[in-house]
Amino acid sequence: xxxxxxxxxxxxxxxxxxxxxxxxxxxxxxxxxxxxxxxxxxxxxxxxxxxxxxxxxxxxxxxxxxxxxxxxxxxxxxxxxxxxxxxxxxxxxxxxxxxxxxxxxxxxxxxxxxx
Amino acid sequence: xxxxxxxxxxxxxxxxxxxxxxxxxxxxxxxxxxxxxxxxxxxxxxxxxxxxxxxxxxxxxxxxxxxxxxxxxxxxxxxxxxxxxxxxxxxxxxxxxxxxxxxxxxxxxxxxxxxx
Numbered sequence: 001x002x003x004x005x006x007x008x009x010x011x012x013x014x015x016x017x018x019x020x021x022x023x024x025x026x027x028x029x030x031x032x033x034x035x036x037x038x039x040x041x042x043x044x045x046x047x048x049x050x051x052x053x054x055x056x057x058x059x060x061x062x063x064x065x066x067x068x069x070x071x072x073x074x075x076x077x078x079x080x081x082x083x084x085x086x087x088x089x090x091x092x093x094x095x096x097x098x099x100x101x102x103x104x105x106x107x108x109x110x111x112x113x114x115x
Numbered sequence: 116x117x118x119x120x121x122x123x124x125x126x127x128x129x130x131x132x133x134x135x136x137x138x139x140x141x142x143x144x145x146x147x148x149x150x151x152x153x154x155x156x157x158x159x160x161x162x163x164x165x166x167x168x169x170x171x172x173x174x175x176x177x178x179x180x181x182x183x184x185x186x187x188x189x190x191x192x193x194x195x196x197x198x199x200x201x202x203x204x205x206x207x208x209x210x211x212x213x214x215x216x217x218x219x220x221x222x223x224x225x226x227x228x229x230x231x
Binding site for chain 1: 151205217219223224
């Protein structure tokens, strides 16, 4: 079975531009979460979606948005990019939408560089 | 507030020696704790978790972690280190404030370097 897949793997954007990152969860998983990992730090929670509904939102500005599709894949959108948005964006999937006792399965991430 | 702390940015161990990567936690209620590993240019891989039960938790790749409630610690251990264990290790705790969501709070990470 395929794991969590993310695309693209690397991306370079200019300040002020918009970016869309994509994630496909493990087959049978209905929840997708997004994390931002800035170099030298631990991942920070951005969003969780379950059954196409937002279940949780971290402390990120409104420039960050996401959605989940009927096939449970997800997109993370970031508008008006800032240099500080440069990071590894990780997608994670899980079977449940609520509290999980099993942690997540993470994808390999999308490395976003804003110049 | 829920949080975890990893006091060491880097740990250096000789191959074959035992290793310990430290983690302390601060939670209200029962802690749900995790360890993840990250290899260069890769995502996070789940190693092990503590939910309840035995204080010594066994995980992947020969790793184990010891839960100590009195010291609020959840240190990662391995009896004999391998060069291939060199990676970035994250301790994490489930954020119980989100009753209807699954959010994990990560520590800042510890870089483990195993010398041959």
